[in-house]
Amino acid sequence: MVVIDAKGISKRYDQTIAVKGCDLQVASGEILALLGPSGSGKTTLLRLIAGFERPDEGRVLISDRVVVDVASSVWVSTEDRGVGMVFQDYALFPHLTVADNVRFGLHNTSRKDRQRRVNELLELTDLVPFANRYPHELSGGQQQRVALARALAPRPRVVLLDEPFNGLDPELRPVVRREVAQILRRLGTAAILVTHDEEEALGVADKVALIRNGEVQQVGTPEDIYYRPATPFVASFIGQADFVPGVISGQEVHTEIGVFPCPPNMSPGPVKVMIRHEAVSSKPGGTMATVEEREFLGGEILYRLRLPSGATIHLEQRAPVTWPVGHQVPVEASLSNVIAFPGSPNEKS
Ligand code: ADP
Secondary structure, three states: OOOEEEEEEEEEEOEEEEEEEEEEEEEEEOOEEEEEOOOHHHHHHHHHHHHOOOOOEEEEEEEEEEEEOOOEEEEEEHHHHOEEEEEOOOOOOOOOOHHHHHHHOOOOOHHHHHHHHOOOHHHHHHOOOHOOOOOOOHHHHHHHHHHHHHHOOOOOOOOEOOOOOOOOOOOHHHHHHHHHHHHHHHHOEEEEEOOOOOHHHHOOOOOEEEEEEOOEEEOOOOOHHHHHHOOOHHHHOOOOEEEEEEEEEEEEEEEOOEEEEOOOOOOOEEEEEEEEHHEEEEEEEEEEEEEEEEEEEOOEEEEEEEEEOOOOOEHHHOOOOOOOOOOOOOOEEOOOOEEEEOOOOOOOO
């Protein structure tokens, strides 16, 4: 069931178009990641859905109820939208205990019901032993769970999370995001997670919406986005992708590092073929490429290579084989899933 349905949302600040004609749908129990570079409009889009900002165009439905519609001047305030918010800085009340922080958003019920709900949330988020502590007595991960428990306490249909894991230590981040995702899935809440971290988006979300310059470039499962990127921007933002020039002729794409089957629905002519690092290997008889740079990654060395056409590709080689800068290496690519875009690699996408 679709819980969040946003259509044609646009927002401009003076000269800046922050969000441009965005459509998004999130079903119950689904986590959608809004992923994109800094300044691409992710936070603005989240704030428009939450009701912290008013769009210039478009409409948003939450659980089939119109909460904003510019065309018919409908506006429902944040408090009445039934959304829970979780922010990067947790925004906990420092003078309230964990239990009181969780209780904060509960109104209109008896004291007994409120206490029961607080206990449920403390159990759900594994915070029972910390109920009487104050936020400064908790770790970052525990504080983030309190923020989540507080957002979930009034049983919102929707939870909006704005870069919620940024403040955590890098080692703790994957653990906390897994816990948060499990809790949201168990409750069947629809969630939107704003992140600039590709690994986080691919690892946690059911669907990823990739945003660039205020526009949604592609919405899909993490696998769709990775293996079937709709634009060269998506291909290079997700995973690491290089592009080599190719020419479509008949049923094949010819490149300097291999001949591959032509993807469906592509016309004959010049194309740029996406090459991920894992597709490239060193093979006797391959095209000679020049080592331009090497980076030691531990078990592997990442080489940047220049091809005769001038295009660069990357190759990961298991140590202990090492090549110096300037060395000539024979390479070829093996593609099981060919992704190509019209044009040549040096054209702006
Ligand atoms: P992201 O969350 O992807 O980093 P934002 O939604 O914060 O991006 O910002 C998108 C664009 O809108 C940026 O160019 C930003 O500078 C601009 N912007 C955001 N909020 C405001 C504001 N309150 N006033 C003016 N410009 C803003």
